[in-house]
Amino acid sequence: MFRPQVRPAEHDGEAMWICIHEGAVLIGAGLPEATASPVDGRRHHLGLLREQSVWAIDVEERIDHDDHEWIPLRSLYGRIPDDRWVLAGRAQQIITWDRDHRFCGRCGTVTDIVADPVEEERARRCPSCGLRAYPRLAPAVIMLVRRGDEVLLAHGRQFPGRFYSALAGFVEPGETLEQAVVREVKEEVAIDIGDVRYFGSQPWPFPHSLMVGFTARWEAGEIDPDPREIVDAGWYRRDELPPAPIGGMSIAGWMVEAWLEGRLD
Numbered sequence: 001m002f003r004p005q006v007r008p009a010e011h012d013g014e015a016m017w018i019c020i021h022e023g024a025v026l027i028g029a030g031l032p033e034a035t036a037s038p039v040d041g042r043r044h045h046l047g048l049l050r051e052q053s054v055w056a057i058d059v060e061e062r063i064d065h066d067d068h069e070w071i072p073l074r075s076l077y078g079r080i081p082d083d084r085w086v087l088a089g090r091a092q093q094i095i096t097w098d099r100d101h102r103f104c105g106r107c108g109t110v111t112d113i114v115a116d117p118v119e120e121e122r123a124r125r126c127p128s129c130g131l132r133a134y135p136r137l138a139p140a141v142i143m144l145v146r147r148g149d150e151v152l153l154a155h156g157r158q159f160p161g162r163f164y165s166a167l168a169g170f171v172e173p174g175e176t177l178e179q180a181v182v183r184e185v186k187e188e189v190a191i192d193i194g195d196v197r198y199f200g201s202q203p204w205p206f207p208h209s210l211m212v213g214f215t216a217r218w219e220a221g222e223i224d225p226d227p228r229e230i231v232d233a234g235w236y237r238r239d240e241l242p243p244a245p246i247g248g249m250s251i252a253g254w255m256v257e258a259w260l261e262g263r264l265d
Contacts (some may be wrong), residue, residue, distance in 0.1 A: 005047040018091040021059040025072040058090030077249040089205035101133035142168035144255040147218035153234035164242040191221035202251040213251045252260045
């Protein structure tokens with residue numbers, strides 16, 4: 001079990017080093033800790049995995065190593081154990097935060113890592129105006145809408161090839177997650193929905209989102225896709241699905257799989 005921890009213990013013992021360079025993870029022997037001597041870069045302590053310290057290293061310059069390879073985080077899914085992939089995602093998010101907040105967003109001063117031993121928090125602090133920047137999360141909702149024995153899937157403009165998935169969108173300031181679900185569906189395909197129910201959530205380190213999944217039921221309206229975001233959308237039965245995620249690495253695939261197996265009824 002992984003235990004998040006900002007500051008390392010005085011005696012760490014053997015450590016796991018997750019080396020990140022521009023979204024790619026250094027892999028050796030099938031695992032992301034196989035560099036016996038970590039490469040140079042800014043280091044961030046992530047916590048403990050079964051009493052082993054886990055560190056993220058922001059590698060400024062990519063250096064190739066014998067018997068190692070750099071693999072993009074998204075492509076790494078399924079090639080290493082799930083708990084290691086989640087840790088690699090955590091490392092990527094912490095490194096992105098650190099890079100994005102090296103200067104104060106209020107006054108432009110170079111920021112410092114908070115180093116107060118009493119404070120167990122991860123933050124960058126401006127020495128001039130005192131503004132603190134914490135690791136950022138951008139919550140997004142993703143929803144699987146059902147109508148009888150059909151499910152709504154859409155081909156978004158950002159999807160490669162002919163690929164369909166559940167609708168999704170970012171939460172706006174001042175709204176609840178459930179309100180975001182209703183709004184996004186209305187904006188993207190012009191239908192009204194109800195019976196919005198929580199399904200689950202997933203950290204999504206591309207670059208720093210939290211995906212919150214919901215199911216919902218169609219109430220009224222005909223599909224009219226917003227051409228700025230949606231290429232095509234439609235209702236599909238279990239025996240006529242277009243190319244779509246089923247299981248796999250994303251919460252969209254988990255929801256589709258649960259629907260196919262009748263676990264959403």
